[in-house]
Amino acid sequence: MDSEQANFQTHVPLSKYSKRVILKTIFDRSNEELVGERVVVGGWVKSSIEVRKDPLPQPPPPPVAAARAGPKDVSCVEILQTRIPFFRSIMKVLGGAHNPICKELESVIQKLPPPPSIAILQVSDGSCVSSLQVLVDSSIVSPSQVMPTGTCILVEGILRQPELQGKHAIELKVEKIMHVGMVVQDKYPLSKKRLPLDMLRDSSHFRPRTTTVASVTRIRDALTQATHIFFMNNGFLYVQMPIITTMDWEGFSDKFQVTTLLGKETKKEQVTMDNAEGISLETVRASIREKSKQVEELKRTESNREALAAVIQDLRKTNELLIQLEARENSQLETSVGTEMVNFSKDFFPRKTYLTVSGRLHLESYACALGNVYSFGPRFRAQKSESKKHVAEMWMVELEMAFSQLEDAMNCADDFLKFVSKWVLENCSEDLKFLSKRVDHTIVDRLLLMTSMPFQRISYAEALEVLKQVKDKKFETKIDSGVFLTEEHESFLVDEIYKKPVIIHSYPKELKPFHVRLNDDGKTVAAFDIIVPNAGKLIRASQNEERLNMLTTRIKELGLPKEQYEWYLDLRRHGTVVHSGFSLVFDLLVANATGLIDVRDVIPFPRSHGKANN
């Protein structure tokens, strides 16, 4: 491939790691620059037509050749070809394939060379919505090979102005075919016609080849880049939060568990504890406390590093012993699968592990040292849900800011949404134009609304009041103090009443998790949600409780297992700080920008090739 491609210069820049010209770079240029340029382009056929070439007028035969049959043959062929339909109808009359005459005729027809034609292909390489008009003469390759939708071609040719003025300003006249990836026509799910997106979910490996999903992917990419740029510009540090965690997250009951036990014959032998026999957990824990003190002491006093190292080594050994013992203890603490008990001390991790539902609590320990931090990664909820806005696996943007209060988080969220919306408007205009036509004509207005207007800020109580006033609408869930606002309530506030994004703050503490900071009224907490048109609840934010006593009280009130949150309480015991943050459902941000209402349509592989994430 190299040699073939490298042997000419072009003024249109080549894609750095594949010796071809990206179509977008062609459309970004003026025709003056392009016409006459020799380029290599690659892509997939979106649609095609074949146009018959008028036979070229035959030059008068040179006297010597006059006797030869050449020219005559040609014109004869020409005549025969024009008669093919006629012959075929005769054959039908004569009783088709069974009739020997027909067989003869058929074989004659088959021997005829196909009439010269030009295949006109619309080719896309995914770099933009527009596709390039590519002309291939039947003398170079048989049209039937390159014309089917989905065919992959890599071709070399000359850019030129189209002979007949159509919607295309430029087209490529092919001179060399370098690669053809054919299509098994009747088996290829994507035809020229539009296929409904939900059908496509069943052949998700072909989805990116549709103009819609390609546009969604480019917008999703733009939103990702904008996200990182926003936080980089504002001095946030990016931190990846753990996906596998031992946090049980009371209050989020629907978790996925991670294990290597299923399908394995778990051997029944005891955990080997050579040096642990007869030692109780408490003894070991005590001795660890003791040794830790020693270490601290040695470090405080100007003792030599060897002594210190020795004690630390010793401490580490004891720690390992403790883990072993705890593992054995866990083996009493077993759970059931069906009726059988599962011994987690035999699992990959010596205790139950889950897929994280949120990284915010973990993120706090970074905010409590580095100031402003954010995370961007997958989060998981094992929640069978009817909502089109939820799947088991979703990507979230989470951030935490030290020395910040709820209002700071509000301003940050507001700025963030304005920044990314502006970014998409400026960088994805072609995709937005396409999606407006194909999916939802209001997306541009909606994005403009985001960038321009200040969001409506109301308290939960105010929201209730406003909704109570509504007479001409019956909500499925009746409005009552302390009630969870449903998708129905929220979208009514956003779409019907305020007609712009709404920030609802000061929720009753009962409606928010234990870690949200209690307001001075003792009833509401420092949290807010941002609801936007179409996508709904995009952001959940809170100023988390920095006061140790308040936090422990909340944990008690809710009857949560305190020991599980000791590490979290530690952050309050030692150098606690006022801090706030939020988490944003990135997939809904994409849904909002693309106008797609079912989040599965904006997620790559919504079912992971096996009706999974559904």
Added chain:
Amino acid sequence: MDSEQANFQTHVPLSKYSKRVILKTIFDRSNEELVGERVVVGGWVKSSIEVRKDPLPQPPPPPVAAARAGPKDVSCVEILQTRIPFFRSIMKVLGGAHNPICKELESVIQKLPPPPSIAILQVSDGSCVSSLQVLVDSSIVSPSQVMPTGTCILVEGILRQPELQGKHAIELKVEKIMHVGMVVQDKYPLSKKRLPLDMLRDSSHFRPRTTTVASVTRIRDALTQATHIFFMNNGFLYVQMPIITTMDWEGFSDKFQVTTLLGKETKKEQVTMDNAEGISLETVRASIREKSKQVEELKRTESNREALAAVIQDLRKTNELLIQLEARENSQLETSVGTEMVNFSKDFFPRKTYLTVSGRLHLESYACALGNVYSFGPRFRAQKSESKKHVAEMWMVELEMAFSQLEDAMNCADDFLKFVSKWVLENCSEDLKFLSKRVDHTIVDRLLLMTSMPFQRISYAEALEVLKQVKDKKFETKIDSGVFLTEEHESFLVDEIYKKPVIIHSYPKELKPFHVRLNDDGKTVAAFDIIVPNAGKLIRASQNEERLNMLTTRIKELGLPKEQYEWYLDLRRHGTVVHSGFSLVFDLLVANATGLIDVRDVIPFPRSHGKANN
């Protein structure tokens, strides 16, 4: 807090979402700009000393006040205070607390106001390595409250030149304390002294407060930003690959399974199949094939959309029925936990799901539509390993390029590593300086090496030859044709022989997965690894097989379940394209730039607060 902070102007810019000045912005400025500025700063105390204030000379008492005892008292207090150690030693002699006289003396001492002093704090806010020298007069707050390492403070004060010239060019004289987050001293694991990183893994929620882990986090952040910028500049689209997948990945045997069954009482009732009774899987599959053909047909012919919609609706119903039936079939296909059988049709997903080990195959279906794409996310291997370079959960950068061959991937990988290394050198000089001093003095040279030299490119066969020549070293695994190169082999090539990054290509097909493209020799495959000093194997790359027949042959050869790869084969059946790509272990990239050899030290929460990821 707001009101307190908002009531003055500063020329040093405020952090946008927390009304304080980030320390980095102070150190980035010249003293001329700073001296005399009133600023609010927040952070955590790294170390501190208390200096005794010389008592100020008393003004001559005004005649009226002469009689008063004030001044006398003061000097008396002064005298007493200077005698405290003396008193204490007496008390010891007298038998300490049990002796009533001592009790009396003690109470006298206690009543004495503490001597006036200044607490000199080194405060860090995580924005950079350097900490700010902060002076707090004991008249503002008791030194004992703010001095312990780890204390969080938010203070307002005036920037000034230090009175005594030390290493600090600027210091802050505090005038107002706005927040103090105290520390329970003997319980706080981080003392002034250095704690070995592996000890820190046990209190990972405090790790970010150490200068080392903070530097690692800033470098990790820089590498992340550089990664996205490199791919953005080179026209790659970012795509998030699914984490939960049904791909069984034969050849990677150690997978984590995802389930909601454990700990649940799985109810034994039948899957409800109202309209499915008596219908066989085959019948349904057949009718789906039939209906799909109808849809295709209707779309081909110019039929009305209503008819089409109806058939599609019908087809969808039949699809759902199929899923139900398959689920029921799966319930025969059960696996064992211990001795009990697990019925996956009762699980959240109707079939076995795993945590992804690699996103590259999925990424191909995007490359085969959009050209150049990359992914960046967590990948999982349930592999108990002694290697310091492996944990169960690691972040990977994966990319795939259409119309690209192996050499293009080599150039891309080379450029990528040069770009990100240069980026870190230019943007993290202070952190590199610190880590060079504290961890590994060779990191800067190593990064420079990366940016300057072309990498050594050798074939697997050449690598074997070179290693066979080695006489003065005994390898644990003997060098023999077809042998896997071990970490020991690879690091010897890189550190001892070539002394720079090495690209090893053209491996025997037996050493690489089924999807790698077979070379013309029929023995080796189009794959390469990049091994770098310290971090070891950073990149695995391959040009994957685009030829359908070759791919199916390989799948047969290896006895893999073909049906599982049908979707992957589809990409070859329909518009196949030459393509190549690689995956990079991001955590090792960080290890390489920071000089830390145990990858657990560069990963946030290596044990997820529960000895998990270990």
